[in-house]
Amino acid sequence: MKNFCKIITAATVLGVLIFSGLSAPSINVSAAPQYAAALTFRSIGEQDGWVKESDEFSQKGGYKNAASSFLLVGDDDQDRQICTILSFDTSLIPDNGVVRSAVLELHRAGNLGSDPAGSLGKLSVAVKSAPFGGDPGLQLKDFQAKANTRKGGVYIRVPGTNRFTASLKTSRLYLISNAGVTQLRVCFTGGDNDNQSMDAYRFYSGDEDGLDRQPSLTVQYFIPEKDPAVWYPAVNTSWQIQLAGILDTGVDVQVYDVDLFDTPRAKIDQLHADGRKVICYFSAGSWEDWRPDAGDFPDSVIGKSLDGWPGENWLDIRKIKILGPIMSARLDLAVQKTCDGVDPDNVDGFRNGSGFKLNFQNQFAYNLWLAEQAHARKLSIGLKNDLSQIKALVPYFDWSLNEQCFEYLECGKLLPFVQSGKPVFGIEYQGAPSSFCPQANLMDFNVLKKRLNLKAWRIPCR
Numbered sequence: 537m538k539n540f541c542k543i544i545t546a547a548t549v550l551g552v553l554i555f556s557g558l559s560a561p562s563i564n565v566s567a568a569p570q571y572a573a574a575l576t577f578r579s580i581g582e583q584d585g586w587v588k589e590s591d592e593f594s595q596k597g598g599y600k601n602a603a604s605s606f607l608l609v610g611d612d613d614q615d616r617q618i619c620t621i622l623s624f625d626t627s628l629i630p631d632n633g634v635v636r637s638a639v640l641e642l643h644r645a646g647n648l649g650s651d652p653a654g655s656l657g658k659l660s661v662a663v664k665s666a667p668f669g670g671d672p673g674l675q676l677k678d679f680q681a682k683a684n685t686r687k688g689g690v691y692i693r694v695p696g697t698n699r700f701t702a703s704l705k706t707s708r709l710y711l712i713s714n715a716g717v718t719q720l721r722v723c724f725t726g727g728d729n730d731n732q733s734m735d736a737y738r739f740y741s742g743d744e745d746g747l748d749r750q751p752s753l754t755v756q757y758f759i760p761e762k763d764p765a766v767w768y769p770a771v772n773t774s775w776q777i778q779l780a781g782i783l784d785t786g787v788d789v790q791v792y793d794v795d796l797f798d799t800p801r802a803k804i805d806q807l808h809a810d811g812r813k814v815i816c817y818f819s820a821g822s823w824e825d826w827r828p829d830a831g832d833f834p835d836s837v838i839g840k841s842l843d844g845w846p847g848e849n850w851l852d853i854r855k856i857k858i859l860g861p862i863m864s865a866r867l868d869l870a871v872q873k874t875c876d877g878v879d880p881d882n883v884d885g886f887r888n889g890s891g892f893k894l895n896f897q898n899q900f901a902y903n904l905w906l907a908e909q910a911h912a913r914k915l916s917i918g919l920k921n922d923l924s925q926i927k928a929l930v931p932y933f934d935w936s937l938n939e940q941c942f943e944y945l946e947c948g949k950l951l952p953f954v955q956s957g958k959p960v961f962g963i964e965y966q967g968a969p970s971s972f973c974p975q976a977n978l979m980d981f982n983v984l985k986k987r988l989n990l991k992a993w994r995i996p997c998r
């Protein structure tokens with residue numbers, strides 16, 4: 537490992553990360569309950585380089601150069617696209633470090649031909665949490681090798697200077713590897729501009745002698761710590777969920793999941809007196825026309841109806857300024873009712889026909905906001921379904937609550953929770969318990985067979 541520098545930082549205050557710019561040779565781990573640090577990595581000269589298409593329409597690498605002090609991004613005089621591969625050894629990030637920002641910086645040495653900005657589209661960065669093409673060395677196939685992010689996930693804005701920077705989207709920061717190299721591929725979205733003439737940026741590579749001219753990736757991370765005031769359930773935790781009908785408080789389990797609005801404080805007191813923990817359910821991503829605060833939602837945030845759930849519509853979760861006060865009031869109600877945790881439902885509207893153009897980043901931002909708001913109130917919080925975001929969100933949530941992962945053959949996606957020492961509470965509505973319980977128990981999940989009405993009836997797998 538070479539060419540990295542470290543920067544020590546301050547602790548977190550009320551969940552807000554504060555980074556100072558002190559240079560120091562080592563990291564002080566013990567000072568604060570949650571500590572944050574920044575590391576700057578330089579692209580590895582032996583591994584970075586440019587790859588050019590074999591011909592204009594091949595979309596496959598045909599030429600490469602890993603040894604040059606320069607990286608190229610653009611096209612050539614035969615309309616062949618040229619992309620750049622960067623390679624950062626990010627393994628210095630601790631195994632339990634959670635990345636909160638990553639900024640790529642490239643220094644332009646000049647252009648070859650005319651300035652490619654404008655005619656070649658946007659300068660996009662694809663992220664791979666492992667080497668492109670399986671080998672950290674530059675290969676022709678790195679041109680087309682699959683990335684974790686779709687092409688165009690992050691764009692580099694063209695600056696007025698020769699210092700090009702891009703912040704990776706916060707929802708994709710989990711792709712920064714703490715086990716080995718993280719590679720980035722920089723290409724123009726337009727491919728080529730059909731003018732039979734070279735148009736390319738020339739950036740300094742990791743082979744450049746001047747350290748400050750080499751491509752860099754500056755990563756800020758923190759080490760999560762448990763808050764003694766928050767309840768964190770163990771992986772193996774017995775539970776019951778009842779969201780409809782007269783609440784039966786007599787089930788001998790450690791945890792109850794009950795409706796936030798419909799459950800009187802006296803029932804929650806009863807459950808606590810019986811030694812149970814109580815999770816309070818509410819919908820964070822849908823509008824329910826029967827709730828006491830239904831009138832607080834402006835029409836502008838209410839979208840399409842949820843299939844099969846009358847009176848319920850998806851919310852425009854991009855509008856945190858509007859939804860924030862409403863959801864905050866619900867979390868305050870959970871505190872007033874002495875709930876130990878919350879179960880915010882419908883936090884995957886971006887994967888459904890919500891009526892709004894919601895994307896992965898919008899959903900990540902909303903769900904992270906919910907987690908931070910719950911923890912600020914000393915409430916434990918679970919991630920409901922939202923399987924495609926588990927890798928990005930598992931550091932911020934305390935358990936998973938899943939419906940039908942066995943029915944849809946997607947339980948493997950929940951393993952990051954168990955691997956992080958956090959429980960998976962599962963519900964299956966279809967099939968005999970014998971068809972899913974052995975596997976559920978093997979995976980250390982807490983699965984119940986329930987009826988779709990979510991009344992008291994249940995068959996636990998263990």
Ligand SMILES: [Ca+2]
Pocket residue numbers: 580581582583584585601602603604741742743
């Ligand atoms: Ca190189």
Ligand SMILES: [Ca+2]
Pocket residue numbers: 667668669670671672673674675678
């Ligand atoms: Ca490679």
Ligand SMILES: [Ca+2]
Pocket residue numbers: 611612615728729730731732733734735
């Ligand atoms: Ca051209």
